[in-house]
Amino acid sequence: MRRPLSNHTEQVLEQWQGYIGLILQGAVVTIEITIMGCIVALIAAFIAGLGRLSRFWLVRWMATAYIEFFRGTSIFVQLFWAYFVLPLLGVPLSPLQAGVIALGLNIGAYGAEVVRGAIKSIPREQYEACTALNLTRFQEMRHVILPQAVVRMLPTFGNNSIELLKGTAVVSLISLSDMTFQAQVVRAQTGSTAVPFLTILLLYFLFSSTISTVIKRLERHLSRGLDGTGT
Amino acid sequence: MEWDWEFSIQILPQLWEGVKVTIQATILGTMIAMTLGLLLAIARRSANEWISRPVGVFAELIRGTPLLVQLYFLFYVLPDLGLLLSPLTAGVLGLGLHYSTYTAEVYRTGIDAIPKGQWEASKATNLSANQTWTHIIIPQAIPPMIPALANYFVAMFKETPLLAAITVLELMNQARSVANYHYKYVEPMTMVGLFFLAVSVPSVILLRKLEARFAPSNS
Amino acid sequence: MKKTMKHLIVAIVLGVSLTGATGMPVLAADLEQLKEQGFARIAIANEPPWTMVTTGGEVSGAAPDLARAVLKKLGVNDVVASVSEYGAMIPGVQARRFDMVAAGLFIKPERCKAVLFSQPDLCDAESFMIKAGNPLNLKSFADVASSGAKIGVVGGGTEEKLAIEAGVDRANIVVVPDPQSGAKLLQDGRIDVYALPVLSISDLLKKAKDPSLAMFAPVENTPIFCAGVAFRKQDSALRNAYDVALAAMKASGEFAAIVEPYGYSADAAMQQTRENLCGGPN
Numbered sequence: 173m174r175r176p177l178s179n180h181t182e183q184v185l186e187q188w189q190g191y192i193g194l195i196l197q198g199a200v201v202t203i204e205i206t207i208m209g210c211i212v213a214l215i216a217a218f219i220a221g222l223g224r225l226s227r228f229w230l231v232r233w234m235a236t237a238y239i240e241f242f243r244g245t246s247i248f249v250q251l252f253w254a255y256f257v258l259p260l261l262g263v264p265l266s267p268l269q270a271g272v273i274a275l276g277l278n279i280g281a282y283g284a285e286v287v288r289g290a291i292k293s294i295p296r297e298q299y300e301a302c303t304a305l306n307l308t309r310f311q312e313m314r315h316v317i318l319p320q321a322v323v324r325m326l327p328t329f330g331n332n333s334i335e336l337l338k339g340t341a342v343v344s345l346i347s348l349s350d351m352t353f354q355a356q357v358v359r360a361q362t363g364s365t366a367v368p369f370l371t372i373l374l375l376y377f378l379f380s381s382t383i384s385t386v387i388k389r390l391e392r393h394l395s396r397g398l399d400g401t402g403t
Numbered sequence: 404m405e406w407d408w409e410f411s412i413q414i415l416p417q418l419w420e421g422v423k424v425t426i427q428a429t430i431l432g433t434m435i436a437m438t439l440g441l442l443l444a445i446a447r448r449s450a451n452e453w454i455s456r457p458v459g460v461f462a463e464l465i466r467g468t469p470l471l472v473q474l475y476f477l478f479y480v481l482p483d484l485g486l487l488l489s490p491l492t493a494g495v496l497g498l499g500l501h502y503s504t505y506t507a508e509v510y511r512t513g514i515d516a517i518p519k520g521q522w523e524a525s526k527a528t529n530l531s532a533n534q535t536w537t538h539i540i541i542p543q544a545i546p547p548m549i550p551a552l553a554n555y556f557v558a559m560f561k562e563t564p565l566l567a568a569i570t571v572l573e574l575m576n577q578a579r580s581v582a583n584y585h586y587k588y589v590e591p592m593t594m595v596g597l598f599f600l601a602v603s604v605p606s607v608i609l610l611r612k613l614e615a616r617f618a619p620s621n622s
Numbered sequence: 623m624k625k626t627m628k629h630l631i632v633a634i635v636l637g638v639s640l641t642g643a644t645g646m647p648v649l650a651a652d653l654e655q656l657k658e659q660g661f662a663r664i665a666i667a668n669e670p671p672w673t674m675v676t677t678g679g680e681v682s683g684a685a686p687d688l689a690r691a692v693l694k695k696l697g698v699n700d701v702v703a704s705v706s707e708y709g710a711m712i713p714g715v716q717a718r719r720f721d722m723v724a725a726g727l728f729i730k731p732e733r734c735k736a737v738l739f740s741q742p743d744l745c746d747a748e749s750f751m752i753k754a755g756n757p758l759n760l761k762s763f764a765d766v767a768s769s770g771a772k773i774g775v776v777g778g779g780t781e782e783k784l785a786i787e788a789g790v791d792r793a794n795i796v797v798v799p800d801p802q803s804g805a806k807l808l809q810d811g812r813i814d815v816y817a818l819p820v821l822s823i824s825d826l827l828k829k830a831k832d833p834s835l836a837m838f839a840p841v842e843n844t845p846i847f848c849a850g851v852a853f854r855k856q857d858s859a860l861r862n863a864y865d866v867a868l869a870a871m872k873a874s875g876e877f878a879a880i881v882e883p884y885g886y887s888a889d890a891a892m893q894q895t896r897e898n899l900c901g902g903p904n
Contacts (some may be wrong), residue, residue: 243607
């Protein structure tokens with residue numbers, strides 16, 4: 173027969189259950205922002221990366237401007253600008269929108285260089301073979317170049333996604349209820365600092381390790397049937 | 404949108420105070436990151452598993468978690484354990500520690516690139532481990548890595564606004580203070596962004612020059 | 623590859639639509655539009671008892687409760703609150719990020735130039751949170767200035783301006799990340815004094831349960847401030863309608879019933895006028 177816990181202990185346990193629940197709620201928001209941010213980053217990276225390889229100098233110039241602009245300032249500065257200044261210029265953004273857009277465009281700028289580098293690293297023979305087979309430029313990209321290039325992009329994309337995950341912590345500063353924000357709330361309510369912060373540190377580590385594992389699996393899956401010459 | 408030029412000029416002195424702290428934090432943080440990173444890299448190569456394993460795990464933990472949370476830890480948790488650091492000290496430590504895990508990777512790549520022959524020759528000529536490191540390995544490993552290390556210097560500079568979250572009065576915090584006081588956000592925030600761009604864009608060109616000088620084969 | 627492509631496209635569409643679905647703020651601040659919409663967007667802070675956000679996300683506190691009641695009388699059933707720094711509230715309402723500010727924003731002449739205020743609703747004096755026994759004997763902002771003490775204030779709040787005007791060195795003014803952190807900073811000794819309205823400090827002390835902390839109130843040579851709900855300059859019709867409903871509630875006793883449980887004096891608010899606090903018409 174289990175001895176019932178004292179009233180006080182039960183209360184404390186229930187309280188902490190509530191606080192852990194809060195942090196987990198924040199974790200869900202963190203994951204949501206990471207996924208949405210990665211999608212925006214992926215799109216931006218491909219557009220800008222391919223843009224830098226374009227035949228038209230205007231497209232190249234615009235892509236370079238975007239990349240240097242977003243790599244030139246930190247996520248914090250971009251986020252604050254998007255959240256505080258854009259509404260005053262007529263573009264009202266909710267914290268979530270500001271967060272996803274700032275994170276996505278920032279990481280996308282780094283991703284663009286990866287895209288460009290990977291495509292350029294495809295050996296010339298592949299391009300020549302495409303010409304020999306009379307493939308259009310679109311077919312060449314879609315069926316030959318990109319499948320090989322994407323495999324080479326994956327490791328760095330993995331690192332970029334982890335950077336994005338870590339970047340989501342900054343959205344707590346614009347009152348978005350992510351994991352870091354909730355940890356601050358728990359800290360303010362309980363006065364305990366170590367427990368909430370250690371908890372989220374472990375969770376962030378868990379998430380970033382998961383991303384690494386997923387990327388490695390994806391890499392293996394996509395390099396099936398390829399020459400395996402990529403490094 | 405109306406840009407208030409008079410206001411922009413009026414707030415420059417206060418923003419400049421923030422810039423001074425930003426530069427201070429960057430330089431101090433870099434010093435920590437560069438030295439600690441080298442120590443980390445050497446420790447991870449240690450034959451003694453009691454050193455290399457824990458150091459490895461510790462570095463992964465720091466690299467895989469947000470700098471902001473690490474700053475909060477140093478600022479809020481340490482006092483409870485009896486260590487009260489000033490905001491700037493905590494910020495510089497956090498910045499340096501976080502980026503030392505990145506520079507450690509750079510050092511590792513550089514050290515790994517040293518041909519095995521160098522190690523063997525050192526052993527053959529009876530050099531101690533200390534002498535091997537200081538006279539043979541490090542002088543050869545570092546120069547090709549300078550562009551990558553300089554890259555992280557710029558990265559740390561751009562990350563200094565995070566220190567605002569632990570009340571350090573660097574540029575971003577000064578800008579927010581100004582904005583809160585005058586109820587005008589456009590000018591201060593934009594000027595902060597422009598300042599970082601004004602430093603980052605030329606530094607990209609400088610970095611390319613460094614690459615050409617120290618690691619020409621990499622282009 | 624085909625399957626991955628399909629998955630990728632679905633993910634992109636989902637992602638984009640999710641971002642859109644987070645709700646573009648409706649650009650309405652007209653009473654009719656608010657009634658149609660069914661809710662008004664208000665800016666709040668998280669400084670009990672003026673404004674509070676519970677861990678479950680529920681918004682309460684004297685200012686939002688009062689705003690909710692007044693708006694209900696006007697036919698707008700609900701409020702959607704977003705937490706903001708005090709300094710960001712005025713630019714925010716000007717930019718239509720919210721329809722009004724219901725956060726206990728004090729009515730002051732320079733603010734009256736930027737926004738329209740309702741008649742006063744929540745009044746309070748200023749206080750200091752200090753270490754028990756007031757070791758530095760801080761009784762006014764001038765004392766803080768002359769003693770070289772470090773003072774914590776919230777960003778954009780009235781206390782920051784009071785400190786600066788009293789001559790406190792800017793290097794000694796620590797902007798606290800959020801109201802609750804101020805107590806922690808004082809406990810750690812990072813600041814010597816934390817300035818907030820009396821009711822805020824009382825609430826923090828109650829929650830901190832730390833006998834080493836104490837309150838000194840009221841701060842000398844500092845007026846009693848009253849807050850009001852802030853509107854855009856262009857929304858005078860909305861503000862006037864709000865005032866009418868608020869006056870009715872003051873007369874009927876509903877006003878007192880809402881604010882007094884939080885510790886506010888209904889009389890103090892009812893005896894003040896906006897014109898007085900703004901130093902002119904608003």
